[in-house]
Amino acid sequence: MNSIEKLIIKTHKAAADLRNTKEVQIVKALKALTKEVNENTAALIKANSRDMEKGDPNDPKKDRLLLNDQRIKSIAGSILQISKLPDPSGKVLEKRVLYNGLQLEKLSVPLGVAGVIYESRPNVTFDIAALCLRSRNGCVLKGSSEAENTNKEAVRIIKKVLKEHGINPDCVTLLPSGRETVEELFKATKYVDVLIPRGSDQLIQFVRRNSLVPVIETGAGVCHIYVEKEASLDKARNIVVNAKVSRPSVCNAVDTVLVDQSIAPVFLKELQPLLEQYKVEVFADTSAHKILKGYPYLQKATAEDFGREFLSLKCAIKVVKDINEALMHIEKYSTKHSEAIISENKKQCSRFIQEVDAAAVYTNASTRFTDGEEFGLGAEIGISTQKLHARGPFALEKLVTEKWIIKGNGQVR
Numbered sequence: 001m002n003s004i005e006k007l008i009i010k011t012h013k014a015a016a017d018l019r020n021t022k023e024v025q026i027v028k029a030l031k032a033l034t035k036e037v038n039e040n041t042a043a044l045i046k047a048n049s050r051d052m053e054k055g056d057p058n059d060p061k062k063d064r065l066l067l068n069d070q071r072i073k074s075i076a077g078s079i080l081q082i083s084k085l086p087d088p089s090g091k092v093l094e095k096r097v098l099y100n101g102l103q104l105e106k107l108s109v110p111l112g113v114a115g116v117i118y119e120s121r122p123n124v125t126f127d128i129a130a131l132c133l134r135s136r137n138g139c140v141l142k143g144s145s146e147a148e149n150t151n152k153e154a155v156r157i158i159k160k161v162l163k164e165h166g167i168n169p170d171c172v173t174l175l176p177s178g179r180e181t182v183e184e185l186f187k188a189t190k191y192v193d194v195l196i197p198r199g200s201d202q203l204i205q206f207v208r209r210n211s212l213v214p215v216i217e218t219g220a221g222v223c224h225i226y227v228e229k230e231a232s233l234d235k236a237r238n239i240v241v242n243a244k245v246s247r248p249s250v251c252n253a254v255d256t257v258l259v260d261q262s263i264a265p266v267f268l269k270e271l272q273p274l275l276e277q278y279k280v281e282v283f284a285d286t287s288a289h290k291i292l293k294g295y296p297y298l299q300k301a302t303a304e305d306f307g308r309e310f311l312s313l314k315c316a317i318k319v320v321k322d323i324n325e326a327l328m329h330i331e332k333y334s335t336k337h338s339e340a341i342i343s344e345n346k347k348q349c350s351r352f353i354q355e356v357d358a359a360a361v362y363t364n365a366s367t368r369f370t371d372g373e374e375f376g377l378g379a380e381i382g383i384s385t386q387k388l389h390a391r392g393p394f395a396l397e398k399l400v401t402e403k404w405i406i407k408g409n410g411q412v413r
C-alpha cells in the first residue's frame with residue numbers, strides 16, 4: 001500500500017483528533033463551509049466544465065456530473081442543514097448499575113474512518129465530508145476520474161475551511177482517482193473502519209466481492225410503481241411522470257410501471273402524451289404494446305428490460321392481472337430500494353406495505369422522495385438497501401456505532 005498508505009494513516013490520526021474537537025468548532029466550520037461553497041461557485045463551475053468536456057456529451061448520466069449555480073446553492077444548503085443537526089455521537093444510550101456495583105454505560109461513538117467509493121456526482125464529495133465532520137468521523141474519498149477536477153476543487157475548499165477553524169484538514173482525504181487505488185483501499189483494514197460504495201450495481205457488487213474492509217451497501221434502484229385498479233388516474237399520471245422525468249439519472253427514479261389490466265387501456269392512453277412530451281422510450285410487454293401502438297418511442301420489452309435500472313428517459317411498462325401478480329413481479333425484480341402503489345383502496349395499500357420488502361415503500365406518492373434531505377435527515381451518503389446497521393437514507397444518525405463504558409472500584413470476577 002505504498003501509494004495511499006500514508007494518506008490513509010494521516011486520516012486515521014486526524015479522526016482521533018476530531019473526536020476531541022469542540023462542538024462549537026465543528027458547527028462553525030460547517031457554517032463557514034456553506035459560505036465558502038457559495039463564494040467559490042465560479043471556481044467549482046470552471047473545474048466542473050473541464051470534467052464535462054470529457055466523454056460522450058450525449059450520455060444521460062452526464063447530468064449527475066453537472067454543477068451549475070442552482071446545484072451549488074443546493075449543496076451549500078445541505079451543508080447548512082447538516083450544521084444544524086445534533087451530533088449523533090456521545091449520546092448515552094443506556095445506563096445502569098450492576099449487582100456488583102459496576103457502573104455501566106453504552107455510548108454512541110463515531111465509526112472512525114469511512115471510506116467511500118463513488119461515481120461522477122461531485123455533490124457527494126461535499127455531502128460525505130460534511131456528514132463525517134458532523135459525526136466526528138474521518139473520511140477517505142475515492143471519486144471517479146470523470147469528476148476528478150471537480151472533486152479536487154471541492155476538497156481544496158473543504159480543507160481550507162477546516163484549517164481556518166483549527167480542525168485537522170487530514171480528516172478529509174481525496175484519494176487518487178486511478179483504479180489501482182481501489183484495490184489498495186480494499187486491504188486497508190487497519191485504518192479504514194467501513195467502506196461504502198455509491199454508484200452502479202456493477203460498482204457495488206465489485207466492492208462487495210473484493211473488499212476486506214466491512215462494506216455497507218448503497219444499492220442500485222430498480223424502482224416500481226404499481227397502478228392498482230382503484231387508483232385515482234389523475235394522481236397516477238402525475239406520480240408516474242414525476243418519478244420518471246423529474247431527474248431520470250438518479251436511483252429513486254421509477255424504472256418499471258405495473259398497471260392493472262382492468263384500467264390499463266384508459267390509463268396508458270392518458271399517460272402516453274405526457275411521456276411523449278419528454279420523449280420517454282417505453283419498453284412494453286405484449287399487452288401494453290398493443291395499447292400504446294402508435295407511440296413514437298415504443299419498443300417491445302425483452303426479459304432483460306424488467307429488473308433494469310435505466311438511469312435515463314426510458315422505462316418498462318407491464319400490464320398485470322391483479323395485485324398478486326404485481327407483488328410477485330416486484331419480489332422477483334426489486335433491488336429493495338423504493339416501491340410504490342397508487343390506489344384509493346386502503347386494504348390493498350396496507351397489504352402492499354406489509355408484503356413489499358424494500359427500504360422505502362410508498363402509497364400514492366412518487367418514489368423520488370427517497371432521499372436523506374427530503375426525509376429531514378440532512379444529506380445522505382447513499383440509500384442503503386441492505387438490512388444490517390442502516391437501511392434507507394444512510395445519513396448522519398447512522399454514522400455511529402456503540403461503546404460500552406464500565407466504571408469500577410476494584411471489582412474482580
